[in-house]
Amino acid sequence: MSDADAARGIVVGHADMAQGLVDAVRRIAGEAGAALTAVSNEGKGPDQLKAALEEAAGKGPAVVFVDLESGSCGIAAAYACRARAERAVICGVNLPMLLDFVFHRELPLDELVAHVVERGRGAIRSMRVGR
Amino acid sequence: MPIVLLRIDERLIHGQVVIGWGLQLRPNRYIVVDDQLAASAWEQDLYRLGAGGADVLFVTTSEARERLAEWRAAPERSILLTRDVATMRRLAEGGLLRGDTVNVGGVHHAPDREEVLTYVHVSDADRRDLEAIAAAGAEVAARDLPDAHGVSLSSLLGSRWKPSN
Numbered sequence: 001m002s003d004a005d006a007a008r009g010i011v012v013g014h015a016d017m018a019q020g021l022v023d024a025v026r027r028i029a030g031e032a033g034a035a036l037t038a039v040s041n042e043g044k045g046p047d048q049l050k051a052a053l054e055e056a057a058g059k060g061p062a063v064v065f066v067d068l069e070s071g072s073c074g075i076a077a078a079y080a081c082r083a084r085a086e087r088a089v090i091c092g093v094n095l096p097m098l099l100d101f102v103f104h105r106e107l108p109l110d111e112l113v114a115h116v117v118e119r120g121r122g123a124i125r126s127m128r129v130g131r
Numbered sequence: 132m133p134i135v136l137l138r139i140d141e142r143l144i145h146g147q148v149v150i151g152w153g154l155q156l157r158p159n160r161y162i163v164v165d166d167q168l169a170a171s172a173w174e175q176d177l178y179r180l181g182a183g184g185a186d187v188l189f190v191t192t193s194e195a196r197e198r199l200a201e202w203r204a205a206p207e208r209s210i211l212l213t214r215d216v217a218t219m220r221r222l223a224e225g226g227l228l229r230g231d232t233v234n235v236g237g238v239h240h241a242p243d244r245e246e247v248l249t250y251v252h253v254s255d256a257d258r259r260d261l262e263a264i265a266a267a268g269a270e271v272a273a274r275d276l277p278d279a280h281g282v283s284l285s286s287l288l289g290s291r292w293k294p295s296n
Binding site for chain 2: 014043044045046048068069070071072074075078082
């Protein structure tokens with residue numbers, strides 16, 4: 001599979017959250033992080049946010065990672081991916097799932113989404129150290 | 132009192148409304164006045180995701196005009212939302228919003244709109260509609276969040292704007 005056939009990732013969030021996550025992935029994973037694009041909702045109405053997601057997703061397979069499932073980012077992602085078999089939305093983005101994504105994005109989209117969601121969920125743990 | 136907020140916001144039900152305003156005003160119902168959404172079940176489902184368990188009504192502008200008095204008298208605390216100025220202006224016609232405050236919470240950039248606040252952009256048509264809302268007896272002020280400084284209608288219209296007669 002060529003890089004062009006692998007899924008792109010778009011992270012969309014409030015304020016600077018998306019850029020912060022993408023920067024963190026690039027810092028940790030290096031060039032693999034280039035598969036991610038950050039989109040902020042700042043200053044964008046619903047149509048502009050949807051257009052920004054459309055542009056970032058391009059024509060190939062894409063996963064849109066959203067900070068909050070509801071609200072402007074989640075709704076714009078749903079509009080951009082509705083009835084598009086080559087696009088998926090994952091809500092509740094975290095850094096572990098993005099790191100998993102950039103190293104598995106050649107998987108078929110459904111398999112990739114399941115893999116990434118499992119990794120993201122599994123990374124949420126409580127730690128009570130020294131008790 | 133039961134309509135605790137009348138707001139113009141393109142994003143309708145989203146974080147600022149549900150968390151920023153909602154935690155303070157404690158609504159148990161959102162009323163979305165929008166002719167297009169009132170006829171689209173899948174979009175209604177999408178917006179309901181963000182309502183935090185509160186009831187959500189999607190109604191046309193004409194239905195909203197008929198039911199305003201009912202909502203005001205109901206025990207439910209409602210936040211009423213439109214996504215554009217024109218819809219709120221139609222709602223206000225005939226003095227239906229007399230004595231209310233209309234909150235301008237989010238109108239974003241468009242080719243014919245000018246930025247007056249980071250979260251409010253207005254076209255000449257928007258300005259005329261805002262004036263009409265005020266002329267129909269409602270106070271108009273912009274405020275994105277409850278603890279933000281309110282911005283008056285005259286500031287939204289701008290000093291170069293010539294008021295309609």
